[in-house]
């Protein structure tokens with residue numbers, strides 16, 4: 001077990017009339033190097049769960065485990081842990097606070113106490129990684145970038161920590177199709193090339209489905225399904241009842257299969273679908 | 287939305303006291319406070335205290351909220367007690383420590399003052415616990431209205447108050463969000479010297495101001511888009527009607543209080 005929880009329960013504002021049970025008895029574990037997806041409708045507890053994974057929220061009961069050790073057992077430990085597990089919040093660009101892209105990204109390495117030349121190196125690397133030219137963007141004002149660029153800068157600002165685990169809360173919300181595609185390419189590269197463990201949450205399954213190794217499904221604060229992506233995405237009806245639809249191509253493949261055509265349904269991108277349908281046409285003799 | 291109501295001390299409920307008209311509630315509170323300030327006998331004070339507790343029971347406020355409400359005045363109360371105990375003379379000497387004496391007059395007066403203070407706090411607390419902050423400001427705005435004739439823009443003052451109230455929880459949430467975002471990027475607000483801790487707050491304050499101004503701008507735009515004009519006469523979505531029930535409660539309270547007040551026990 002690399003990262004996971006044991007009977008994690010979280011209640012906001014316990015003991016007041018406003019108490020909300022945001023998580024109840026959630027237990028799961030993920031392996032190092034995995035690409036994991038947390039899906040669930042709005043208000044199902046995704047953000048709450050994610051903030052437990054790097055100790056920003058403390059469990060009301062239960063535990064969060066990282067490499068077998070309970071998260072948050074002591075303050076200094078927690079600080080070190082947060083530097084190993086990077087978290088990109090929902091709409092992270094709303095949290096910019098610097099006057100330049102450079103300072104924004106340098107915040108994390110400066111917190112690590114690195115010297116200025118090392119900080120500079122990390123900023124350049126991080127910008128490069130998200131596909132932005134350091135020279136062109138370092139002195140720009142972060143608030144005056146396009147939505148897609150802001151999101152990338154916000155991600156670079158966490159990459160500069162050089163974490164081993166990267167967690168994203170609804171990373172594609174508010175982005176156009178192109179930025180979304182670029183973002184998924186970036187996530188794939190981080191996971192496959194750099195070997196980072198990547199965890200993302202979303203209430204809307206799209207290209208993300210194609211990338212996932214394993215999936216956690218939350219509903220009203222409970223973990224209702226968990227397992228390898230293929231198994232979860234096969235339970236189309238159950239997902240549908242939770243208000244979660246599969247990506248449109250996958251839906252089409254399911255409908256073709258229901259019509260009796262011999263196609264594979266675990267298909268999440270247009271490209272795969274095209275190949276699968278071609279194959280099927282070759283094989284299929286009505 | 288539910289999160290924003292927690293500001294102040296409002297405790298949602300359905301009791302008669304919750305549903306009373308806020309204007310009359312404020313008026314009644316003022317009456318009670320005036321009477322409390324003028325009454326002079328222990329028996330009348332006791333009756334007022336009993337009345338306060340009865341109202342708390344009616345409003346179904348848990349007991350710990352009552353204690354929590356009294357905590358802030360604990361220090362003042364202790365201070366007053368010390369002053370009265372040691373510096374008021376008269377009556378019989380109860381305790382003598384060297385040349386300092388505690389005399390009965392002082393004890394009697396000190397306890398009276400402190401009990402009165404507690405009663406004042408309890409009645410005010412009851413109103414803030416059972417009225418939403420928004421209704422409270424509307425109610426107060428109503429009583430400010432006559433001041434228009436001496437040049438105070440009463441409507442606008444009330445609007446400023448309710449807008450500020452509306453934004454306090456938002457800003458609190460925002461500061462928490464920022465803090466978490468910076469924690470997630472390796473910021474350290476917890477360890478190190480006080481000086482270091484204070485310095486680590488600087489990157490929090492700047493964006494808070496920025497976002498407060500941005501929000502103010504957006505709000506102004508939204509209000510203008512809905513035809514808000516300074517000085518224009520405004521009506522309200524929730525009409526502030528005073529029901530016969532409200533008058534009855536007011537009359538009852540006044541009667542009760544005057545009886546206690548005039549006759550003592």
Ligand SMILES: Nc1ncnc2c1ncn2[C@@H]1O[C@H](COP(=O)(O)OP(=O)(O)O)[C@@H](O)[C@H]1O
Nearest residue numbers: 012020022041042043044045046047048049289
């Ligand atoms: N700071 C908070 N205070 C009180 N309740 C909260 C807070 N944050 C979230 N909640 C509540 O917890 C539940 C789960 O919220 P959240 O984790 O944000 O869900 P999701 O990210 O899946 O939309 C919701 O009912 C929400 O209203």
Ligand SMILES: [Mg+2]
Nearest residue numbers: 046047090169
């Ligand atoms: Mg969320």
